[in-house]
Amino acid sequence: MTQDADAIIVGGGLVGMAAAVAVAKAGLKTVHLAPAGPVDRRTSALMMPSVDYLTSAGLIGGPDAVGHPLTQIRIVDATNRLIRAPETLFDAQEVGLDAFGWNFANLRLMESFQTAARALPNLETRNVGVTEFSGDGGVPRLTLADGSVLTALLVVGADGKKSLIRSAAGFRVRESVFAQAALVCDLELGRPIGGTSIEFHYPQGPFTLVPAGGNRANLVWIDDEAVLREALASGKEGLVPTFLSKSQRLFGSVAMLTPAHVFPLSTLTVDAAGADGVVLVGESAHAFPPIGAQGLNLGLRDVADLADALSAADLSQPGWAVSASEDYSRRRAADLARTGGMVDTLFRSLLAEMIPAQALRAGGLWALKLVPGLRRQAFGIGMGER
Ligand SMILES: Cc1cc2nc3c(=O)[nH]c(=O)nc-3n(C[C@H](O)[C@H](O)[C@H](O)COP(=O)(O)OP(=O)(O)OC[C@H]3O[C@@H](n4cnc5c(N)ncnc54)[C@H](O)[C@@H]3O)c2cc1C
Known part of the structure; x- marks a missing residue:
């Protein structure tokens, strides 16, 4: 039996x-199924390894553009808790870098990725979604x-948190929903x-x-979803004074340049x-709260490992797609477990009301403030170094 394509990618994020x-x-021979979705007005902080990947994969020219x-x-620990963490400043120069990473508007990244896609004659993009998958x-x-x-x-499920490919193909998933949201x-x-x-x-x-x-500046404010919805409903008149107070008036005035989304x-x-x-x-395989800027960074590491698994596969052999998918799974296992564990622990520790957890977190930040070797290790983990 012949196939319509060697590979189909589902999802246009x-x-x-x-x-x-x-x-x-x-x-x-690749078909990309990318139905048009709502405009993504978020921004993404990408660490240097991700920025280097984007550049070497031809997805962006240089980050400065x-x-x-x-x-x-x-x-800044603004908790007023009994045990508070010290104010901590991490500087990229401590680890010999000009920058930890770059902050990109998702819209700008998308335009640049689309330009790279258009230059590939063996890549066909269709503005249509998938309603059913069967293996x-x-x-x-x-x-x-x-x-x-x-x-x-080969099918690549890049269809986000509610992935149809993931559920129809029978991947086991663990999910927990938080009371918090991000504005x-x-x-x-x-x-x-x-x-x-x-x-x-x-x-x-x-x-x-x-x-x-x-x-x-791009604001990411995490709080109880009910609090954020109420703030959103208060409009600019309510939001701007809240932003001023939450930012401890460090920057004088604040004005909103775009509407807020939760x-x-x-x-x-x-x-x-x-x-x-x-x-x-991407998010069909892993989703986290946006702290420590890990989501898209991790998604790009998925893509880099997929490219490596394909270049290691013998594409002339029958069954290459099955072995490449298994190879990909092995390559991703440790990074997914480590990053997922780190973000989950960090998020829960930020919200913890228990004194021991507060003490651990405050102690951890003191240690990071005072011990240069530990800081370097923390930088490495946060930046997704392998
Ligand atoms: C507030 C916020 C701030 C963030 N900040 C950062 C940051 O600073 N740094 C960072 O690294 N990460 C950050 N992230 C995470 C990052 O935005 C996500 O990890 C990333 O956008 C996920 O991309 P994706 O392509 O996997 O998923 P998505 O962007 O969700 O794309 C999935 C796509 O699949 C399509 N789709 C769904 N179902 C189907 C179907 N049946 N058929 C075809 N297509 C389908 C959808 O239309 C969509 O276009 C943040 C996230 C949030 C919420």
Whole structure:
């Protein structure tokens, strides 16, 4: 039986776009199913290994054309708890870098990825979604929203948190939903923020300002979803004074440049990220609260490992897709477990009301403040070094 394509990528988010480019660059006849979705006005802080990957994979030219460098991370304990952490400043120069990473508007990244995709003659992009998946008989088969059917040897599920590919292909998933959500919007501050990302840690979650050039910052405020919905309903008149007070008036005035949006938060992990010619990348395989800026960083590491698994496979052999999917799963296992565990622990420790947990966290930050070797290790983990 012949297939319609060697590989089909499902999902047109940033990870799906990056995966489509990587799979086509591996020489496979590739179809990318990317139905148009709502405009993604979020921004992504990407650490240097991810930025290097984007550049070497031809997904962006240089970071300075699309993003802003992050040179320092400042953590302010705003909890008023009994045991408080010290104010901690991490500087990229401590580890011999000009920047930890770069902050990108997702829209700018998407435009740049689309330009890379258009240059690949063996990559066909279709503006249509998948309604059904079946792997019966050994050949993955997809039914599309327009009623047509496509078959391929390899299917890449990049269809986000509620992945149809993940559930239809029978991947086991563990998920927990939090009472917290994230409110995001772009702000114009009264004073420049430079290259410093500032996190105010409140009992219900961090209030983070990520530099976006000049006086602009991207806000990610994590709190109880009910609190955020109420703040959102209060409009600009209610939000601006709240932002001023939460940022401890460090930057003088605050003005909103974009409308605010609220994203519910959950964690999700799969036991294995590939089997039987199906692989999961990005949020179809893992989703975390946006702290420690790990989500897209991890998704890009999925794509880099997928590219490596394909380049290690003998594509002329029957069964290459099944062995590549298993190889991919092995390559991803340790990183997914380590990053998932780290973000989950960090998130729960930020919210913990228990004195021992507060003491541990405060103690951990004191140790990071005082012990240079430990700081370097923490940088390595946060930046996704392998
Ligand atoms: C507030 C917030 C801030 C964040 N900040 C950062 C950060 O600073 N750094 C970082 O690294 N990460 C960050 N993240 C995480 C990051 O945004 C995500 O990890 C990343 O966008 C996930 O991309 P994705 O392509 O996997 O999923 P998505 O962007 O969800 O894309 C999935 C796509 O699949 C499509 N789809 C769904 N079902 C189907 C179907 N049946 N058929 C076809 N297509 C389908 C959807 O339309 C969508 O386009 C943040 C997340 C949030 C919520």
